[in-house]
Amino acid sequence: MAGKRAKLSPEPLKPAESKASTPVKGLPYSGNGNPRARESQKQRNVAEAERFDKHIVTPSATVRSTNKAESSGTNTPTPTSFRDAKRSLFPQDSPLIPAVPVTPSRRSPCRKQSAAKKKLMFGRLVTEITVAENVKQVYGIIRKLTGSIGGNGSHGPIYGELTMGSMQKMINLMKEYTNFSSSSRFIDVGSGIGKPNLHVAQDPGVDFSYGIEVEHDRWLLGYSCLKAVFEAAANQAPGLTDDEQIHGKCIFEHADIRLARSFDPFTHVYMFSIGFPPSLWVELSEMWNRSSSSFLICYHGPRDIVQNYDFDVELIVQTPTSMHGSKEGHMGYIYHRKNSTSSGKEPLCDRLFSNAWASVKRGSESLQREVNATLERKMRPKVSTRSRRESDGSRVVGSE
Secondary structure, eight states, X not given: OOSSOXXXXXXXXXXXXXXXXXXXXXXXXXXXXXXXXXXXXXXXXXXXXXXXXXXXXXXOSSOOOHHHHHHHTOOOOOOOOGGGGSOOSSOTTOTTSOSSOOOOOSSOOOOOOOOOEXXXXXXXXXXXXXXXXXXXXXXXXXXXXXXTXXXXXXXXXXXXXXXXXXXXXXXXXXXXXHOOOTTOEEEEETOTTOHHHHHHHHTTOOSEEEEEESOHHHHHHHHHHHHHHHHHHHTOOTTOOTTTSOOOOEEEEESOGGGOSOOTTOSEEEEOOTTOOHHHHHHHHHHHHHSOOOEEEESSOHIIIIIITOOSEEEEEEEEEEBTTSSOEEEEEEEEESSOOOOSSSOOOOHHHHHHHHHXXXXXXXXXXXXXXXXXXXXXXXXXXXXXXHHHHHHHHHHX
């Protein structure tokens, strides 16, 4: 029919083309669709895979000892090393493969131990300062007796205390540049409650640590701390190391440094010099130039020390320090004597320091008894006797 659309007969389906077998990964493959060729290729692939798998071995925890086998001359088979467990592209005798087998381990290679670093604000790294255990114990004793205010509890003149870390940093520099050791003799001018003196008595354990303080309340507080340190030292367990044992070659004196003529016999003269008046600096300079002391440690720069006050010294090293209880910081300076005045004989001792030095030489037990007696005498209340009260009363009545 012309008006009707002729129905199209469906096309016969073509037979699906057979695809070649999927090749083994990593092995050669020929794209020939011939069944006989495919079978031959399959057999070649299987043979190639078997040959390839012969190089795969199970790792053993025993390391091959090639040198021992060669030296003994035996034909004993050696255990397989981990090197043979790798599928290497290089032959066994290749120089790119190390001859000495390495036992795998989770431990990283040995590296040089570096100093511990502390991360500050904004990512800055600084070397942490190591403080001995006995120094920490001493600071803990002082903290229990004085609290966080330290020597600032007194209503005296300006007072400053370094942090334990800053004081340790100064001591480390003194050890490095001034031979500061257990044979040194140390004085702190304006010792306050005595932290620097007690610190150096532990590290490095100086032969004589002397603190002089003109303010009575601070000296009395420092003497109380010294008494507590002696008691802690007496109650220590036996068998402690030198860094754990508390040492006590330390003494404090309530006096004015201007009564001394020189700084002898001290090898290291330390002073937290912030706030010292100019008149005191003039007298300290004259004392220093008459002394045989080798090193001066203070917190004034060369312009003041050398140019303004004529100390016979040269600057060795300087370092920034931090203050206890505040964000204030000061630069610490270490000087050495420019012109030696030492005679090389037994060190002389100024009259002001002679009694204290003799007390330290008598030993820790004798020194502890002296400290206890002095503190008891100073703390004893002054009670007037009855006869004196009667005499005072009669005098008052008579005057009226």
